[in-house]
Amino acid sequence: MNLDYIIQIGKPMLEGAQTTILLFFIAIIASIPLGFALTLMARSSVKPLAWFAGVYIYVMRGTPLLLQMLFICFGLPVLPVIGEYLVFDRFVAACLAFVLNYAAYFAEIFRGGLLSIDKGQYEAAQVLGLSRWQTMVRVILPQMFRVALPAVSNESITLIKDTALLYAVAVPELLHFAHTAVNRDFTIMPFVIAGIIYLLMTLVLTLLFKYLERRFKFQ
Template sequence: MDLVTASPTTPVPVRPLRRPWRWGAGAVIIVVAALLARSIATNPRFEWSVAWDYVFSRQLAEGALMTLQLTVICMVIGVALGITLAIMRQSDLWLVRRAADLYVWFFRGTPVLVQIIFWFNLAALYPVIAVGVPGLEPWVTLDANTIITPMAAALLALGLNEAAYMSEIVRAGLLSVDDGQREAAQSLGMSRARIMRRIVLPQAMRVIIPPTGNETIGMLKTTALVSVVAVADLLYVTQTIYSQTFQTIPLLIAASIWYITLTTILSIGQARLEKRYSRGAHEVDTTPWTHRVRISLARFHAPVPRRLS
């Protein structure tokens, strides 16, 4: 029997496999989302008009600025000290490695809230902080009650705690660089410090940036804990206002909107940094988002028949 060959110009229809459960799941999600949105929008107890008024209030704006300042300063402390600890944990000296390990063990093993309260009450242990050589007259003598303010306690607790986690992130990034890179640099006569600064760290940034961005977003929300020592961050300002007006729900909604907005801004910055440090490592998708949306929507329909070439 002769085989019938298709003409090169004959269209060959290609239809996707029927998956009705996809449509069912999509319909359920849409219905649930619509019901939830309707319930939130129509429930008068949310007091959306009051919430939006507080979103643009000066008090919450100042609290959000304080939260952002705490996040930036604590992350700078955490990243700088975390890099130092990560390098110490790769040192050839046993005592240096163990000291870094002990630091990480302690600060990862105790809750952040406990550390904040501990630093805030440091004056109970050391009323006077003296700097100098033991056995001689101290060079500087400071009153702990004056130095350890609520803001200082918050910065110390959050910054030092973050350093323990950043050291693990940086160490993972350093270990991701192939040892051959270091050996090649050493063969050229480069010092260990220069190898770390010019070769290892730039390549490790691809591994370090994503979890560091995640830690930054986490730090933004962790700063809410400083309200226990009366630092005027976003949550503390919110609590102060609703303790007077008794409008708890609208104020919590307003604070949540501020947190979500700041988190979104930080997420965009993280994506930009990841894109910058990933250049050359893998292909970057430059397809416009409008074209990606059209492709996604087209998957619900049968594709247009194509002619064989």
Template sequence: MSLLTMSAQLAEGFLITVEIFVLTLLFSLPLGLIVAFGRMSGCKVIRIISKIYISIMRGTPLMLQIIVVYFAPFYVFRMQVGTGYRFLAVILAFVINYAAYFAEIYRAGIESIPVGQYEAAEVLGYSKAQTFVKIILPQVVKRVLPPVTNETITLVKDTSMAFTISIAEMFTVAKQIGAAQTSVLPLLAAGVFYYIFNLVVASFMEYLEKKTSYYR
């Protein structure tokens, strides 16, 4: 196999990795906020359900969750799913997993804001929605960015878990090429790709932290 062919195959795997990464963040970040609100809800039932969901998602391996999401439609509901469902199953598993982590990060950030700020906003005539959007949210964003950055960087590496149901992302493609060529070069190339990807993500998140440094 020529170097050009190997690079092309690795590039295809890298695109799959990027797709998993982007789609997971796109859906898990807002879902995590919804779950966080549920976790802090005044309704006991919603609060308990949210707490159980977070506990299960954080307390079981991501690999197991991917397997369950992929095989559950057939073994639980007797639904026939094709190979096209594999990628969707990976995205669903990643989203519900990371949403649980983001929910706890958001909750910690929101609850870290002093109660006095809510009271002051009420005195000034702000509604609850205005208080959250104009006063609380900017401060929460600043406080949660460091832990969100950590989870985002972890997500870059966790994308390799997609191999569980035979999704050919970067690491899987590198292993297949390495096995066929009896060479570690593809794995080293994949490692470099992951490292560069992590650097780009970390740099972007650091840029966001600097942009929000106004809020303390």
């Protein structure tokens, strides 16, 4: 096994890693605000909203992400009447599945963060004359984020690994190119390289979140 071979298989695998990273950023950027919106809905005094959010979170957390992705890719297009309007590019369908799934997990993380905040914080904000919006933005959200950050970190690392599920819907990402090289060359080295690339990505995330945890800890 020489360096030339590693460079040869490493180039397409790094191109596949770009798809992995793109999916990660799309899922994180979209699912975190959606998850927080679901948290607010679940805590709403409007019963239909709270019921919808509760059912949504239960369904998305209670069924496999792979099943959800396959349903969006291959199930929606065969629905009667509306199926023809629900045909998505496979990468787009995968992004949609990841966003909808992880939003439910982030919703539970944020719910736990909100529950950890003492009710006296709300009362103190009222005494100071802060509006509900000001109370949420200036008092509650910073504390909630500090409490929820370790769980968000763990979920983000899980997300970067779950991107390998793209392989199931034939989207050419990191694992796809690694498996292709293994079948072609009869060597496990592509899997080893893929594992190293995943470890590097999770290392970057781990360092980033540790920095954020240290920063928010002393605020």
